[in-house]
Amino acid sequence: MANFNIFFSPTGGTKKVADILAADLGGNFHNIDLSHTTEKRKFDEKDLCLVSAPSYGGRVPAIAIERLKSFSGGGAKVILNCVYGNRAWEDTLTELQDTLEKQGFTCKAAVAAVAEHSLFRQFATGRPDEKDNAELRTFAVKIKEHLEKDEAGALRLEGRHMKYKPFGGSPLKPESNDDCNGCGLCAKECPVGAIAPSNLKSVDKGLCISCMRCVTICPKKARSVNGEILAQIGERLSPVLGGRKDNHLFLSEPMTEKEKMIAGMYYSAIDHELLKELNETKVLLQKYNNLSPLDMDERHKIMKSILGSTGDEEFFVMQPFLCDYGYNIHVGKRFFANFNFTVLDEAEVRIGDDCFIGPGVSIYTACHSTDPAERNSRREWAEPVRIGNNVWIGGSVTILPGVSIGNNVTIGAGSVVVNDIPDNVVAVGNPCRPVKSI
Numbered sequence: 001m002a003n004f005n006i007f008f009s010p011t012g013g014t015k016k017v018a019d020i021l022a023a024d025l026g027g028n029f030h031n032i033d034l035s036h037t038t039e040k041r042k043f044d045e046k047d048l049c050l051v052s053a054p055s056y057g058g059r060v061p062a063i064a065i066e067r068l069k070s071f072s073g074g075g076a077k078v079i080l081n082c083v084y085g086n087r088a089w090e091d092t093l094t095e096l097q098d099t100l101e102k103q104g105f106t107c108k109a110a111v112a113a114v115a116e117h118s119l120f121r122q123f124a125t126g127r128p129d130e131k132d133n134a135e136l137r138t139f140a141v142k143i144k145e146h147l148e149k150d151e152a153g154a155l156r157l158e159g160r161h162m163k164y165k166p167f168g169g170s171p172l173k174p175e176s177n178d179d180c181n182g183c184g185l186c187a188k189e190c191p192v193g194a195i196a197p198s199n200l201k202s203v204d205k206g207l208c209i210s211c212m213r214c215v216t217i218c219p220k221k222a223r224s225v226n227g228e229i230l231a232q233i234g235e236r237l238s239p240v241l242g243g244r245k246d247n248h249l250f251l252s253e254p255m256t257e258k259e260k261m262i263a264g265m266y267y268s269a270i271d272h273e274l275l276k277e278l279n280e281t282k283v284l285l286q287k288y289n290n291l292s293p294l295d296m297d298e299r300h301k302i303m304k305s306i307l308g309s310t311g312d313e314e315f316f317v318m319q320p321f322l323c324d325y326g327y328n329i330h331v332g333k334r335f336f337a338n339f340n341f342t343v344l345d346e347a348e349v350r351i352g353d354d355c356f357i358g359p360g361v362s363i364y365t366a367c368h369s370t371d372p373a374e375r376n377s378r379r380e381w382a383e384p385v386r387i388g389n390n391v392w393i394g395g396s397v398t399i400l401p402g403v404s405i406g407n408n409v410t411i412g413a414g415s416v417v418v419n420d421i422p423d424n425v426v427a428v429g430n431p432c433r434p435v436k437s438i
Contacts, residue, residue, distance in 0.1 A: 004047065007081075051068070075105075109146060154253070175226075191211060265381060285306070335353075342362040358395035
């Protein structure tokens with residue numbers, strides 16, 4: 001058994017939190033710094049890993065995710081640690097969880113802790129402070145006790161799984177001034193190689209992730225961002241970055257595969273409970289699809305029992321209709337679906353009022369890995385689909401997982417919808433794109 005302190009901490013705040021946690025978890029921790037290129041490494045079920053990353057715009061820095069993907073978990077237990085700069089961590093913890101579970105780690109606990117903002121130092125200044133230190137040490141003791149129980153369970157975290165908040169990076173890029181003595185430390189320590197050793201006063205803005213490592217470590221304090229712009233942005237962000245935000249602890253808990261599926265987490269598609277529900281729905285679908293088209297009352301009754309909810313009694317679904325579970329499908333008022341409507345509803349499919357579904361339309365929420373070994377394990381996840389009010393989906397349209405379609409939209413026949421569609425447009429094609437405003 002070995003303990004590993006794995007961290008991405010360009011300015012030191014994240015590692016400071018990690019070290020506080022590690023000190024009370026017990027045992028010696030071997031450091032793995034994700035700020036540098038890491039070699040492929042295999043862990044096993046006897047290992048314990050504390051994996052820490054800062055939250056950049058509610059996401060894990062992409063370079064940290066890339067380097068974590070070089071690790072093979074082998075069932076090793078993981079404590080997730082997200083450090084945020086007094087705003088919010090949003091999808092940072094869920095992104096860490098999804099990434100590591102896909103690599104074969106078992107996530108047992110998670111911490112979201114506050115540290116001084118790496119850009120706007122006037123927010124959360126000096127944190128983690130003495131109060132944080134005491135609270136984080138208490139967290140570590142609770143985590144240690146939780147690990148000793150070694151109970152089966154999963155982490156239920158705040159934030160979205162798989163389809164994360166977009167983050168395009170910060171416009172603030174550090175530059176060098178005339179105090180630079182050419183030592184080259186900034187180029188050597190830049191996590192993404194954005195500073196060329198041959199041109200230390202320049203930065204590749206396409207590569208730079210605004211992590212502020214070069215600013216923090218420069219012995220001459222010769223690197224900085226534009227102070228005037230920094231002050232303006234800081235003033236604008238003061239309402240969301242001000243005050244004292246809390247640290248949070250999450251411990252794994254018993255979760256069924258069904259609960260994981262609905263939460264958007266990785267789950268086993270061959271779980272006994274889920275297979276039983278699939279078969280129960282198939283029986284209802286068989287009854288529905290084999291009924292006489294004239295037996296309207298019975299058709300209505302069975303369809304009502306299949307769907308999760310309906311906005312009124314005026315819905316109408318032509319035969320044949322196919323779905324997986326049914327209870328994840330919610331339709332609004334005056335809903336109509338034509339022949340051969342297929343819905344793989346591992347995640348929620350929510351359709352608004354006055355929506356028309358053309359013949360041969362398919363809506364998919366189930367997702368599978370492109371890696372054959374992962375896919376063959378029957379582990380998968382699901383992403384919800386949302387369709388607004390007054391939407392017409394043309395014949396043979398395919399809507400892929402995670403898509404949202406706005407209000408007052410027409411989707412042209414044969415389209416493949418892979419991205420969100422805004423309100424008040426006609427959209428067509430593969431991939432489907434807006435071609436006309438309504």
